[in-house]
Amino acid sequence: MFDLSTIAIDLFLVALGSILGAFLRFEILNTFNYKKISKHWLIFTINIISCFLLGLLVALDKRLTTLVYSQLLLFIGVGFLGSFSTFSSFIWEVFDHWKNDDKSQSLLIIASSILGGFVFLLFGYHLGNG
């Protein structure tokens, strides 16, 4: 049988993490857009920070108890990072530059996001395992 209190705690952790992630993303985009930093570089930065933290989180697996780790995974991994990082806005920025005939910028956003995300995730993963 399902343990309702465990399910409620799990959902609460995901909900709390997702609200914090969305608020932080919203706040960063609002604050730095006023300072005239291009939105696609802000989204790039949010996404590579998320990748770094996810790499670090996955590497912590063996250092924590199963219960603590599974709750941290729900709160930070599924909730916070799933919500802080965004794929749709990343593709929107690629699309927006493409339709405005700035194709080289579109390709730069794709290449730097994939490479940056990969490298920062690797960095977090090795830091956590070190």
Next chain:
Amino acid sequence: MFDLSTIAIDLFLVALGSILGAFLRFEILNTFNYKKISKHWLIFTINIISCFLLGLLVALDKRLTTLVYSQLLLFIGVGFLGSFSTFSSFIWEVFDHWKNDDKSQSLLIIASSILGGFVFLLFGYHLGNG
């Protein structure tokens, strides 16, 4: 001066959207993982659906009043889609296959996600403008 009630409504819309997005992503990953569908194809599907809906949402701009559109953008764009779609899990899947020496699968995940996201966003955008 800031209008606190407007800020509260904005934050409520982002929070509600982000919880719904995170719960739906969590539920899809849990449900279909049991059915042995690879996690990277589930994340791919979640991300391209998000791109389609974002394209559709952006195209609705001229059909709605400024207030309704700005609130819809906060609830669906910033909250729901920002939280439903995920960049960090996408890069994790690329990294995971790469470190397990399944490099062709890593490249396939990258190519299909970027191309799929772009095409589905374009599809949503043209459907909304049609």
